[in-house]
Amino acid sequence: xxxxxxxxxxxxxxxxxxxxxxxxxERHGPFFARELGVNFRVAAACAKEAEALARVxxxxxxxxxxxxxxxxxPDVDVFIELAGGEDGPKPWHEAALKSGKHVxxxxxxxxxxxxxxxxxxxxxxxxxxxxxxAVGGGIPIIKTxxxxxxxxxxxxxxxxxxxxxxxxxxxxxxxxxxxxxxxxEAQRLGYAEANPGFDIDGMDxxxxxxxxxxxxxxxxxxxxxxxxxxxxxVSALDIRMxxxxxxxxxxxxxxxxxxxxxxxxxxxxxxxxxxxxxxxSGVLNGVYLKxx
Numbered sequence: 001x002x003x004x005x006x007x008x009x010x011x012x013x014x015x016x017x018x019x020x021x022x023x024x025x026e027r028h029g030p031f032f033a034r035e036l037g038v039n040f041r042v043a044a045a046c047a048k049e050a051e052a053l054a055r056v057x058x059x060x061x062x063x064x065x066x067x068x069x070x071x072x073x074p075d076v077d078v079f080i081e082l083a084g085g086e087d088g089p090k091p092w093h094e095a096a097l098k099s100g101k102h103v104x105x106x107x108x109x110x111x112x113x114x115x116x117x118x119x120x121x122x123x124x125x126x127x128x129x130x131x132x133x134a135v136g137g138g139i140p141i142i143k144t145x146x147x148x149x150x151x152x153x154x155x156x157x158x159x160x161x162x163x164x165x166x167x168x169x170x171x172x173x174x175x176x177x178x179x180x181x182x183x184x185e186a187q188r189l190g191y192a193e194a195n196p197g198f199d200i201d202g203m204d205x206x207x208x209x210x211x212x213x214x215x216x217x218x219x220x221x222x223x224x225x226x227x228x229x230x231x232x233x234v235s236a237l238d239i240r241m242x243x244x245x246x247x248x249x250x251x252x253x254x255x256x257x258x259x260x261x262x263x264x265x266x267x268x269x270x271x272x273x274x275x276x277x278x279x280x281s282g283v284l285n286g287v288y289l290k291x292x
Contacts, residue, residue, distance in 0.1 A: 004033040010044035010062075010070040010101075012092060013082035014052035017106060017133075021080065022056065044070040046083075071095040081105040086113050093118055097125045106133035112207035116220040135208040136161055136285050145215045152291040154216045156256035161208045163283035164192045164199040165231050165251040170281045172239045173248060179234060191283055202230035202251065202266045209253035212287075213264045217257060227265040234268050242270050248278040 009025070011018055025032075025040045033039050044062040046069070047053050053063040062073060071079055071092040079096035081089050086109045093110070096103050103122065105111070111118065111131055122129035132142045136159070145154075160166050164186055171182035183200070186192035198204050210223035231251050242249050247270035255264045271278040280286035 004037050004039040006039045006041055008041055008043035008075055008077045009080060010046075010073055010076035010078070010096075011042060011080045011082065012046040012067045012070050012089070013084070014045060014047035014049075014055070015082070018047070018080075018082045019052070019055065021082065044073045044076050046070045067092045068095060071101070072099055074099075076101060078102045078104060081107055081110075083107075084109065086110055090114050090118070093129075094121060097121050097127050097129070100125065100127065102128045102130070104130045104133075106131070106137070108134040108204070108207040108211060112210045112223045115211070115214065116222075131211075135211050136287060139285060139287060141212070141287050142215070145212070149289070149291065154289060154291045156254070157212060157216065157287060157289045158255075158277060159209070159212065159253040159285070159287040160250050160277055160280045161253050161285050161287070162199055162202075162205045162251060163285060164196065165202075165205070166280065166285070167191050167283045168200070169231060169234070169239070169249055169251065172234070172236060173243065174281075176236065176240075178236050179231070200230050200232050202228040205251060205253050205266045209255060209264050209266055212253070213255045213262055216255060217262050219262070221262050221264060227267070229267045231268055245270075246273055247271060248273060250277060250280070252277075 011021060022042055042056060042058055042061050045053060045056045046064050046067050048065055056063060070076060072095050079101045081092060083089055084107055089107060089110050093103055111134060119129060132140050135142055167186050168182040171177045171185060172179065183192060183196060192199060206223050206226060206228045210221045210226060213221040234249060239249055249268055250271055252269040253266045277286050277288050
């Protein structure tokens, strides 16, 4: 039997997602070794809390509160950043790439702001910068655009890309809930943060839309130059009136191109019930592509 190749992983951020990554690597380890010929080992882990680090069982794992120690560790092959933040993680990514590591991140805010620097650096270092989990990871859409649709001319897309907002609007539509009550329910179920502004004001969707636009048209699209309106001011009356006219209200991300200029925005929109995206409900996401 062929010996599996060891891939040494360093993880920064051991919250819900980080712990989930470690659990998946452990649970599916035999499959990866048998079918893919690789053995993933968590060689380094970083978290602010000692309690989180204590849950990493490998005694030989470097456990630290310093992200740069993981990024520069010589015995790490793949650097996984799950801490979040627009600016703080940028030096960690740069250090990891410059030291020859591949990088995996779910940080759309970082890439939306600094992708114009980080992606060229990865190419220069001949390393991979993977970010499938940053945008619609459950669909998935990133590799679909990068590989499966590489031969297509994509004229534009529309998307529902924030589960928190979609859940709130679904509750308002189906149950007649007020915005405040639907938000409170989303928070109770863990779908919305205690401070939900990043989601309900459209910024999470905007970061994702900027990344999708950049992928589609092969150029950096600066999210700070795009139009955004969230759902904070959508009322129960808005939902009822839309319903009477045969529409569903969704927080929509839209991307297109006209005369060589990329157009992208995030805003509440009324979709006819027959539209594919109108049926995307609850915390689900959806992406509608128009291609030739």
